[in-house]
Amino acid sequence: MRIAQISPLFEAVPPRLYGGTERIISYLTEELVARGHDVTLFASGEARTSAKLVATRERALRLDPAPLKSAIAAHLTMLDEVRRRAADFDVMHFHLSHFQHFPLFEHMAERTVTTPHGRLDYVDLPDAYARWPNFPMISISMRQRRPLAMANWLANIYHGLPLDMYVPLPDSERGGEPYLAFLGRLSRTKRPDRAIEIARKSGMKLKIAAKIDEDDPAYFHDEIEPLVDGNEIEYLGEINEREKPAFLGNAAALLLPIDWPEPFGLVVIEAMAFGTPVIAWNEGAMPEIIDSGVTGYVVDSIEEAALRVGDIGSLDRGEVRATFEKRFSVKRMAADYEAAYIKLTGEKMQEKGGGRTKPSASCSRVIFTSGET
Amino acid sequence: MRIAQISPLFEAVPPRLYGGTERIISYLTEELVARGHDVTLFASGEARTSAKLVATRERALRLDPAPLKSAIAAHLTMLDEVRRRAADFDVMHFHLSHFQHFPLFEHMAERTVTTPHGRLDYVDLPDAYARWPNFPMISISMRQRRPLAMANWLANIYHGLPLDMYVPLPDSERGGEPYLAFLGRLSRTKRPDRAIEIARKSGMKLKIAAKIDEDDPAYFHDEIEPLVDGNEIEYLGEINEREKPAFLGNAAALLLPIDWPEPFGLVVIEAMAFGTPVIAWNEGAMPEIIDSGVTGYVVDSIEEAALRVGDIGSLDRGEVRATFEKRFSVKRMAADYEAAYIKLTGEKMQEKGGGRTKPSASCSRVIFTSGET
Numbered sequence: 227m228r229i230a231q232i233s234p235l236f237e238a239v240p241p242r243l244y245g246g247t248e249r250i251i252s253y254l255t256e257e258l259v260a261r262g263h264d265v266t267l268f269a270s271g272e273a274r275t276s277a278k279l280v281a282t283r284e285r286a287l288r289l290d291p292a293p294l295k296s297a298i299a300a301h302l303t304m305l306d307e308v309r310r311r312a313a314d315f316d317v318m319h320f321h322l323s324h325f326q327h328f329p330l331f332e333h334m335a336e337r338t339v340t341t342p343h344g345r346l347d348y349v350d351l352p353d354a355y356a357r358w359p360n361f362p363m364i365s366i367s368m369r370q371r372r373p374l375a376m377a378n379w380l381a382n383i384y385h386g387l388p389l390d391m392y393v394p395l396p397d398s399e400r401g402g403e404p405y406l407a408f409l410g411r412l413s414r415t416k417r418p419d420r421a422i423e424i425a426r427k428s429g430m431k432l433k434i435a436a437k438i439d440e441d442d443p444a445y446f447h448d449e450i451e452p453l454v455d456g457n458e459i460e461y462l463g464e465i466n467e468r469e470k471p472a473f474l475g476n477a478a479a480l481l482l483p484i485d486w487p488e489p490f491g492l493v494v495i496e497a498m499a500f501g502t503p504v505i506a507w508n509e510g511a512m513p514e515i516i517d518s519g520v521t522g523y524v525v526d527s528i529e530e531a532a533l534r535v536g537d538i539g540s541l542d543r544g545e546v547r548a549t550f551e552k553r554f555s556v557k558r559m560a561a562d563y564e565a566a567y568i569k570l571t572g573e574k575m576q577e578k579g580g581g582r583t584k585p586s587a588s589c590s591r592v593i594f595t596s597g598e599t
Numbered sequence: 600m601r602i603a604q605i606s607p608l609f610e611a612v613p614p615r616l617y618g619g620t621e622r623i624i625s626y627l628t629e630e631l632v633a634r635g636h637d638v639t640l641f642a643s644g645e646a647r648t649s650a651k652l653v654a655t656r657e658r659a660l661r662l663d664p665a666p667l668k669s670a671i672a673a674h675l676t677m678l679d680e681v682r683r684r685a686a687d688f689d690v691m692h693f694h695l696s697h698f699q700h701f702p703l704f705e706h707m708a709e710r711t712v713t714t715p716h717g718r719l720d721y722v723d724l725p726d727a728y729a730r731w732p733n734f735p736m737i738s739i740s741m742r743q744r745r746p747l748a749m750a751n752w753l754a755n756i757y758h759g760l761p762l763d764m765y766v767p768l769p770d771s772e773r774g775g776e777p778y779l780a781f782l783g784r785l786s787r788t789k790r791p792d793r794a795i796e797i798a799r800k801s802g803m804k805l806k807i808a809a810k811i812d813e814d815d816p817a818y819f820h821d822e823i824e825p826l827v828d829g830n831e832i833e834y835l836g837e838i839n840e841r842e843k844p845a846f847l848g849n850a851a852a853l854l855l856p857i858d859w860p861e862p863f864g865l866v867v868i869e870a871m872a873f874g875t876p877v878i879a880w881n882e883g884a885m886p887e888i889i890d891s892g893v894t895g896y897v898v899d900s901i902e903e904a905a906l907r908v909g910d911i912g913s914l915d916r917g918e919v920r921a922t923f924e925k926r927f928s929v930k931r932m933a934a935d936y937e938a939a940y941i942k943l944t945g946e947k948m949q950e951k952g953g954g955r956t957k958p959s960a961s962c963s964r965v966i967f968t969s970g971e972t
Contacts, residue, residue: 248858254921255772282726283723290722292722294718294721294722295721295722295723296697296721296722296727297723297726298671298697298698298699299697299698299721299723299724299727300723300727302698302701302702302730303726303727304726306702306772307704307730324671324672325675326670326671326699328675329675329679329702329703330702345667346671347667348667348668348669349663349665349667349668349669350656350668350669350672350673350676351669353655353656353672353676354669354672354673354675354676355672357675357676357679358679437955468847474801478819478853499823512627513637540848552805
């Protein structure tokens with residue numbers, strides 16, 4: 227199948243800095259190539275990929291030191307390039323959240339699929355989507371769909387990770403005093419304060435490995451730092467990829483006491499890859515990606531969370547890893563996307579009276595002309 | 600003429616808070632109605648206008664307390680509404696800076712005109728414009744065009760103000776110790792530090808009426824506040840519209856020692872309306888809107904600025920006002936836009952073989968269909 231993957235231009239693919247969206251696009255692209263598809267990646271020039279790369283911008287917006295950058299204009303240029311090449315693809319897969327591509331592809335919406343990677347409860351999204359209601363959408367959790375329930379949802383596909391990226395630590399590297407782990411930005415919506423309270427109530431040590439939120443450094447200094455005692459509550463600063471295995475792989479459990487509708491939560495399946503269970507607040511996609519009593523617990527209060535810390539020992543870390551392998555591998559994710567693409571192009575074939583058809587040349591030509599008018 | 604005015608959705612039209620773009624759109628819209636045109640304003644619901652209002656968003660983005668707003672989606676909705684009604688207009692006038700409307704109107708670019716109100720030296724703009732090179736553009740200064748010199752520039756039209764909005768103070772209200780005025784945000788690019796140095800070197804008092812920059816309050820506190828002595832250098836805080844006449848109308852001159860390519864600079868013509876000359880740095884549109892030796896001076900250094908403060912007395916404040924009336928009235932601005940619209944639709948008539956033609960119904964119908972596909 228001839229597939230275009232269209233990434234946002236904010237980060238490199240895969241990302242140099244933080245960027246869950248671009249990581250997933252990278253995993254998916256590489257796996258689709260491995261499965262024998264003819265894949266073209268539209269992304270900024272730093273991309274590392276085994277697909278064909280089309281880069282209309284040399285650097286990702288966040289990595290470009292230019293003082294004045296226009297995200298709208300940068301994406302318009304890329305989207306027009308995708309459109310000019312549209313006849314080369316059976317499916318064009320957009321990973322953009324706010325529909326900027328809709329006007330350019332409205333004549334061929336049936337050959338596109340859109341995965342919004344962010345939350346969808348922006349007040350402007352339903353009205354805008356209603357203007358282009360035929361665009362097939364793929365959610366990353368059922369919870370993510372809720373504010374845009376009326377959309378043309380083609381599939382729900384959870385993210386996946388390469389199985390060999392994170393593996394459980396060998397027993398020789400495990401041990402020491404048990405601790406709870408908190409990983410992520412130290413922002414209000416991640417609720418490190420709740421993590422600290424849970425640790426205190428449950429009597430288990432907490433290690434916080436997290437970056438101070440750039441938008442709100444006062445939150446850490448005023449509200450979290452005073453609670454860090456360096457003993458029961460330890461702050462490690464930001465950790466890098468090499469430090470992640472020891473930190474997550476040794477933890478008794480990861481705490482994710484968030485209070486925002488997280489549409490997926492990559493860190494949850496990262497912990498699971500190490501065999502580490504997760505105790506998460508009942509928000510966003512948490513109840514969907516955590517199998518309660520198997521890979522962790524979903525809780526509604528500090529008290530419940532503290533009780534569940536006591537139950538962690540009854541979970542089988544091997545089972546956590548096995549569930550991760552079954553539900554959250556890149557291969558499963560890519561196979562699901564492949565099935566969605568086939569569903570899409572199959573439906574198109576039916577509409578056109580069967581037979582695998584390329585988009586007609588005349589249609590493509592109209593599109594190219596319009597792009598140059 | 601049936602004219603659509605399409606405003607950005609960031610501020611109300613006219614603006615409740617700061618917003619030069621929305622002020623100009625409001626003045627232009629009202630004047631076009633006064634001239635007998637059939638005008639439809641696309642803006643947020645707070646708009647006050649004598650034109651027909653089409654509001655696809657109840658509140659302007661900046662005035663809406665909703666926590667999650669999408670500027671891209673909000674504008675997509677409005678732009679699709681403009682497109683659905685496109686057959687109702689002879690000309691559609693977009694006041695958007697980053698080309699988000701181009702894909703929706705590419706089939707009828709010849710009936711659109713775009714005034715970008717901001718600077719154009721964003722690195723992404725030339726590539727994006729080159730994808731839609733036929734869109735007729737109107738600059739607000741010749742300097743503004745420079746980073747996008749290859750665009751299809753239809754006209755250059757300086758902003759204008761209603762003549763009765765600001766008038767010179769009667770002699771009875773003028774007097775007191777002469778002072779230089781600094782008005783605007785206290786940000787690095789406005790260079791209040793230069794204004795202070797100019798005042799010191801020239802021996803004339805400086806009054807600063809300005810808002811502390813929200814993005815960089817440390818700049819004021821660390822670098823400007825220590826220079827304010829309350830006597831020779833006085834800081835008045837932010838002033839409101841009612842306080843502007845006394846502040847600007849009594850000033851010996853307005854200082855504008857900016858170091859960024861300001862594409863127009865409304866405050867310059869506001870000062871001129873009061874008969875107050877302007878001493879401005881040789882940046883952006885300054886040399887175009889200041890008639891050197893008549894309405895003020897354009898300078899390249901602190902020394903030159905200080906010397907020019909000594910020359911201010913030789914300028915005729917009546918002549919400053921007269922030049923304002925001649926060059927920067929709303930009537931002149933609206934007449935210029937009207938001429939541009941006629942040039943546009945006239946050219947279209949010629950292409951179509953003469954005769955004033957409405958856009959053909961079939962063309963419009965194609966557009967509506969595509970909007971609903």
